[in-house]
Amino acid sequence: MNAAVYSAFRGPITVQTLPDPEPPPDGVVLGVRANGICRSDWHGWMGHDPDIALPHVPGHEMAGVIEAVGRDVTRWSVGDRVAVPFIAGCSRCPQCLAGHPQVCDDQFQPGFHGWGGFAQRVALHRADATLVALPASLDFVAAASLGCRFATSFRAVTQQGRVQAGEWVSVHGCGGVGLAAVQIARAVGARVVAVDVAPSPLSMARKVGAEHALDAGQVGDVAGAIADLTDGGVHVAIDALGHSDCVRDGIGALRTRGRFVQVGLLPDGPVPVPLDRVIARELVIVGSHGLAAHDYGRLLDLVASGAVDPAALVTRRLTLEQGAALLCELDGAGLGGMAVIDRFSSI
Numbered sequence: 320m321n322a323a324v325y326s327a328f329r330g331p332i333t334v335q336t337l338p339d340p341e342p343p344p345d346g347v348v349l350g351v352r353a354n355g356i357c358r359s360d361w362h363g364w365m366g367h368d369p370d371i372a373l374p375h376v377p378g379h380e381m382a383g384v385i386e387a388v389g390r391d392v393t394r395w396s397v398g399d400r401v402a403v404p405f406i407a408g409c410s411r412c413p414q415c416l417a418g419h420p421q422v423c424d425d426q427f428q429p430g431f432h433g434w435g436g437f438a439q440r441v442a443l444h445r446a447d448a449t450l451v452a453l454p455a456s457l458d459f460v461a462a463a464s465l466g467c468r469f470a471t472s473f474r475a476v477t478q479q480g481r482v483q484a485g486e487w488v489s490v491h492g493c494g495g496v497g498l499a500a501v502q503i504a505r506a507v508g509a510r511v512v513a514v515d516v517a518p519s520p521l522s523m524a525r526k527v528g529a530e531h532a533l534d535a536g537q538v539g540d541v542a543g544a545i546a547d548l549t550d551g552g553v554h555v556a557i558d559a560l561g562h563s564d565c566v567r568d569g570i571g572a573l574r575t576r577g578r579f580v581q582v583g584l585l586p587d588g589p590v591p592v593p594l595d596r597v598i599a600r601e602l603v604i605v606g607s608h609g610l611a612a613h614d615y616g617r618l619l620d621l622v623a624s625g626a627v628d629p630a631a632l633v634t635r636r637l638t639l640e641q642g643a644a645l646l647c648e649l650d651g652a653g654l655g656g657m658a659v660i661d662r663f664s665s666i
């Protein structure tokens with residue numbers, strides 16, 4: 320099979336011919352039809368993730384067709400179309416037993432703990448508990464981001480953020496996670512202020528429903544500007560990038576008893592949090608990590624109804640080679656949408 324491989328962090332990513340994987344006893348081999356490129360892949364390539372062993376095939380945001388099934392798998396058959404929640408829980412640890420496999424103590428993440436979806440085929444573990452059947456109406460390119468960014472934002476907005484109709488939400492960083500959060504917040508009836516530092520993410524945020532879009536590079540006091548626009552501050556703020564500026568602005572933009580949701584990764588370590596403000600205003604700060612496979616039903620309902628439209632965020636369809644090249648450049652300006660690899664066999 321073709322796969323994009325790197326042998327050094329921050330080193331070249333090249334498309335090579337590798338042996339096809341075998342299905343693990345509890346898993347499947349997925350024929351990857353589409354793989355979205357998430358900033359977490361960039362963090363991995365940069366060396367921010369200690370779980371990655373070299374050489375490595377990145378990619379954790381995929382949809383495809385099951386091509387082979389391990390001997391212990393009961394729920395899936397060859398030919399099934401699936402999305403792949405990027406965190407496969409173990410089904411045995413206290414978190415999994417409590418219904419929270421998204422924070423499993425022994426998680427398997429394709430593209431981090433094992434080789435991922437920058438390839439024609441990928442071996443996926445723990446298939447019975449962790450894969451999600453795709454409705455026939457949803458094509459693979461649209462479905463890829465259900466594996467990570469749409470699912471993550473669904474949990475961040477509806478479960479951890481508990482956003483209600485009529486509330487204000489600010490989204491800090493409008494890449495794939497942030498734009499998905501804008502769509503989902505709108506779908507549940509919230510009003511959105513989007514924040515980014517580049518024009519195309521801001522214009523896409525407006526297109527998918529943000530009422531206001533602020534350029535943090537031009538607005539000096541982002542939190543103050545949001546408070547003015549929202550009659551005293553937002554009910555929920557989401558750091559959808561992972562940056563101390565977004566943490567400061569998001570917490571600063573909250574109204575009294577507001578909720579701050581951290582989604583973006585912060586590989587450089589702790590960032591300042593104004594705990595005095597957290598006490599005085601009874602603010603709530605929560606993290607959000609992926610989405611449990613058993614919680615996909617309502618997200619798929621929102622997609623089926625058209626209220627949430629992952630396809631609207633796909634602005635680039637790439638070959639495997641193009642995807643590998645883009646991954647190395649993700650630290651630059653925002654794409655204003657999502658890039659998805661949908662051709663894997665160009666060599």
Ligand SMILES: NC(=O)c1ccc[n+]([C@@H]2O[C@H](COP(=O)([O-])OP(=O)(O)OC[C@H]3O[C@@H](n4cnc5c(N)ncnc54)[C@H](O)[C@@H]3O)[C@@H](O)[C@H]2O)c1
Nearest residue numbers: 357358359492493494495496515520561583584608609653
């Ligand atoms: N918690 C989870 O489960 C989870 C899941 C998926 C992704 N992530 C993380 O979420 C983050 C976002 O991922 P993505 O794929 O959407 O990223 P992305 O690269 O597509 O988007 C980042 C956006 O932030 C903007 N930006 C840059 N500097 C900014 C600033 N100072 N203020 C505001 N905006 C700024 C960029 O222009 C871009 O539009 C990453 O850290 C990723 O690793 C976490």
Ligand SMILES: [Zn+2]
Nearest residue numbers: 357359467468
């Ligand atoms: Zn991701």
Ligand SMILES: [Zn+2]
Nearest residue numbers: 409412415423
């Ligand atoms: Zn577990």
